[in-house]
Amino acid sequence: MRKLYLLLILLQIASLSAAAQTTATTRTLLRTGHILNVKTGAEPAAQTIIITGDRITAIASTASTPKQSGDTEIDLTKYTVMPGLIDVHTHLTMANNFDPYFELSMTPAKEAIIGVENAKVTLEAGFTTVRNVGANDFTDVALRDEINAGHVPGPHMQVSGPALGITGGHMDENLLPYEYHAHGQGVADGVPAVQHQVRENIKYGADLIKIASTGGVLSKGDDPQASQYTMEELQAIVADAHRLGRKVASHAHGAQGILWATEAGVDSIEHGSYINDECIAAMKKRGTYLVPTAYLVDWMRENGHLPALYQQKMTDVSAAMKANHKRAIAAGVKVALGTDAAVYPHGLNAHEIDVYVNQYGMSPLAGIQTGTINAADLMGWTDRVGTIEPNKWADIIAIEGDPLKDVRLLQHVPFVMKSGVVYKNETNKQ
The missing domain is CATH 3.20.20.140 (Metal-dependent hydrolases)
Known part of the structure; x- marks a missing residue:
């Protein structure tokens, strides 16, 4: 009986560990129209920002980033995406x-x-x-x-x-x-x-x-x-x-x-x-x-x-x-x-x-x-904020249009993500 009890505890721990691991690897894929590189001014098209938890984990071309089981996709393909x-x-x-x-x-x-x-x-x-x-x-x-x-x-x-x-x-x-x-x-x-x-x-x-x-x-x-x-x-x-x-x-x-x-x-x-x-x-x-x-x-x-x-x-x-x-x-x-x-x-x-x-x-x-x-x-937070780069907080906004052509567009932000959580999304109202 004691061995059975210990076995049940171990199975429960293994189950919780597997669930935690699944949660930790769940990804959010931001499908972007353009990403503004605020260091260089480059605006590459059709990129996907991969987010795990509160961090950006990678940026890759959308064509090479298929959705996997458990992923959440957010369609920002009509928008310019930039750091918060x-x-x-x-x-x-x-x-x-x-x-x-x-x-x-x-x-x-x-x-x-x-x-x-x-x-x-x-x-x-x-x-x-x-x-x-x-x-x-x-x-x-x-x-x-x-x-x-x-x-x-x-x-x-x-x-x-x-x-x-x-x-x-x-x-x-x-x-x-x-x-x-x-x-x-x-x-x-x-x-x-x-x-x-x-x-x-x-x-x-x-x-x-x-x-x-x-x-x-x-x-x-x-x-x-x-x-x-x-x-x-x-x-x-x-x-x-x-x-x-x-x-x-x-x-x-x-x-x-x-x-x-x-x-x-x-x-x-x-x-x-x-x-x-x-x-x-x-x-x-x-x-x-x-x-x-x-x-x-x-x-x-x-x-x-x-x-x-x-x-x-x-x-x-x-x-x-x-x-x-x-x-x-x-x-x-x-x-x-x-x-x-x-x-x-x-x-x-x-x-x-x-x-x-x-x-x-x-x-x-x-x-x-x-x-x-x-x-x-x-x-003193260059390791956390200010650019869209791997390992930084997933603090991301989306703009309709190109802010390099008109910075007044930044006065109307339809999408806001902070630490991987979406706090505002009016993109689906278009």
């Missing part, structure tokens, strides 16, 4: 509402719920990977973890938690009077304090460190052109972050803050509105990325209704930003796509590429590269 897009400057847990009362009435619960909604919208817009650069109460950490656990749909995320800033600066809470003694969660002054804040953010789950090197637009009482952190503070932040394996993204509008942050070793300059020749030279020397967040200027001009305490700053920054960006790009500063989504509605992220191509003079391929290989490089 990447936005390295989002605020998924924030809404497009800058009324001071709305800001003051925000709670962690509201931020979390807003984040769930915006994560889905962003993913369905074709952005399968994002960096979230600034969120209170580590709500972006919670959102990332719930997406990774499969509980809610959303892009792959790197998150910063509360952004670091000086007392009274862009990351502080400046709307309330003195008697409330309110402070932003990431406020830290002096070298010991900024070191502590970097370490605390990492303790609670931050993948990167976000800082404010200058004043900002959507904050009360500070000047976007004024530098905020000192060089000593910036160097301490970067040293601790890099030693602990985290990159540093620096909000910086003014030229001095851009220069100091670059010389201190940050990995990216976010916004860069008043970038000048000295900043450009320093960024090129160090390989620092510019994250332009440029489409928000157009959206705000056409649709924005900011409170008076923000509006003049937005007008001033908008007047300077684009000409300076064009000069930096022409000089060869590296660019990664970032939008500041939340300043305008989430899901419009691909409009940023339109600005790079049709206003800044990039080629369509170079514009697409900002949101694929460049963004992946900035994130």
Whole structure:
């Protein structure tokens, strides 16, 4: 009897093992019209992307890739297929509402719920990977973890938690009077304090460190052109972050803050509105990325209704930003796509590429590269995302038409796959 019992257990284990092996080898075959190679611009026709689990396992001609038993086929033969897009400057847990009362009435619960909604919208817009650069109460950490656990749909995320800033600066809470003694969660002054804040953010789950090197637009009482952190503070932040394996993204509008942050070793300059020749030279020397967040200027001009305490700053920054960006790009500063989504509605992220191509003079391929290989490089994720290649995550979108002829096609994405799971498929509605 004991031998029979052991035999039954062994048979059950063998059965489960065989089932697991069958599941592991089940393939999805994406039959494509063309695949856009975002490195070279080549668009080979009639290729099949073979996916097993969450990874791309191979790419082969469709003619030489017959369907096998258990395979799932997806017909994208009328579409151009390309890697999922990447936005390295989002605020998924924030809404497009800058009324001071709305800001003051925000709670962690509201931020979390807003984040769930915006994560889905962003993913369905074709952005399968994002960096979230600034969120209170580590709500972006919670959102990332719930997406990774499969509980809610959303892009792959790197998150910063509360952004670091000086007392009274862009990351502080400046709307309330003195008697409330309110402070932003990431406020830290002096070298010991900024070191502590970097370490605390990492303790609670931050993948990167976000800082404010200058004043900002959507904050009360500070000047976007004024530098905020000192060089000593910036160097301490970067040293601790890099030693602990985290990159540093620096909000910086003014030229001095851009220069100091670059010389201190940050990995990216976010916004860069008043970038000048000295900043450009320093960024090129160090390989620092510019994250332009440029489409928000157009959206705000056409649709924005900011409170008076923000509006003049937005007008001033908008007047300077684009000409300076064009000069930096022409000089060869590296660019990664970032939008500041939340300043305008989430899901419009691909409009940023339109600005790079049709206003800044990039080629369509170079514009697409900002949101694929460049963004992946900035994130340190070139082994996972940014191209359609074997062993990378199966993060794939399909476009009707050729985005190298019209990048505006990226604003309408009918098919989205992330990690081998289809989250949007409107191709069968044609």
